[in-house]
Amino acid sequence: MPLLGPADPLPHVPRRVLVAGNAGSGKSTLCLRIARSRALRRVELDSLYWGPRWTPRPEFEAEVAAFAREDHWVTEYQYKAVRPVLARRADTVVWLDHPFTTVMARLVSRTVRRRAGRVELWNGNQESPLWSVFTDSGHILRWGWKSYRRNRVRVLALVEEVVVVRLRGQAQVERWLAGPLASVGEERAR
Numbered sequence: 001m002p003l004l005g006p007a008d009p010l011p012h013v014p015r016r017v018l019v020a021g022n023a024g025s026g027k028s029t030l031c032l033r034i035a036r037s038r039a040l041r042r043v044e045l046d047s048l049y050w051g052p053r054w055t056p057r058p059e060f061e062a063e064v065a066a067f068a069r070e071d072h073w074v075t076e077y078q079y080k081a082v083r084p085v086l087a088r089r090a091d092t093v094v095w096l097d098h099p100f101t102t103v104m105a106r107l108v109s110r111t112v113r114r115r116a117g118r119v120e121l122w123n124g125n126q127e128s129p130l131w132s133v134f135t136d137s138g139h140i141l142r143w144g145w146k147s148y149r150r151n152r153v154r155v156l157a158l159v160e161e162v163v164v165v166r167l168r169g170q171a172q173v174e175r176w177l178a179g180p181l182a183s184v185g186e187e188r189a190r
Contacts, residue, residue: 004165006172010184011163014038014092016068020077020155021096023144024107027076030094030173034074037181043067043075045082050122061085077155093164094176095155100148102169107144 004010017034019027028044035042048064051057064082067073068089077086077093087093098106113119115127133141158164165180167173 001159001161001163003159004163004180006165006167006176007179008165010092010165010180012091013184014181015040015072016070016090016092017074018077018086018090018093019074019096020093020151020158021098022103022107022148022151023140024103024110025096025098026106026170026173027078027096030096031074031076033177034094034181037177038074039072041067041070041073043073044122045076045078047122049079050125052123052125054125083154087158087161090162093155093158093162095164095166096173097152097155097166097168098170099168103148104144107141111140 002008014034017031017038017040019030019034021027028046031042031044034040043064045064049056049060060079061081064079065085067075068082068085075086077083077090111127112130114121115130118126120126127140128136136142155164165176167176
């Protein structure tokens with residue numbers, strides 16, 4: 001299948017959508033916007049995965065498998081254990097392929113804002129102390145740095161299996177939301 005850009009028409013009405021991209025790329029925000037515009041169920045994988053004190057929830061994989069069987073949803077393309085299940089069911093992948101500097105700037109800003117505001121994320125968890133970026137190999141900022149190239153390779157491997165829309169930068173995201181996503185299905189409804 002061809003790799004689509006922000007102005008390319010979608011070949012079908014998206015019903016099961018994965019939003020892929022690096023940490024800090026805007027996956028969760030875009031999932032919310034797609035869910036609202038297409039009346040899809042929004043499932044946040046982090047809320048299913050993380051239990052109290054940043055412990056993985058044992059029911060995570062079963063819960064993902066259950067919602068993946070449904071006909072209409074949007075979620076993030078993440079977590080190695082469930083990516084194959086999600087990829088098999090998805091009909092559309094939206095890839096936030098923002099430049100590295102954009103992603104890291106967003107990730108740093110988000111992390112600082114969440115930590116300073118002591119924002120509760122999932123099941124009582126909060127961002128790690130900022131100084132722990134130097135001592136914790138799993139700190140979100142280190143994770144974002146290390147996983148950037150791996151994410152690109154992972155998404156490019158999907159191009160043969162599913163429609164992939166590649167968006168580079170916020171202007172392309174806005175163009176796609178207002179253009180191809182907003183108009184798909186309109187001509188079929190007439």
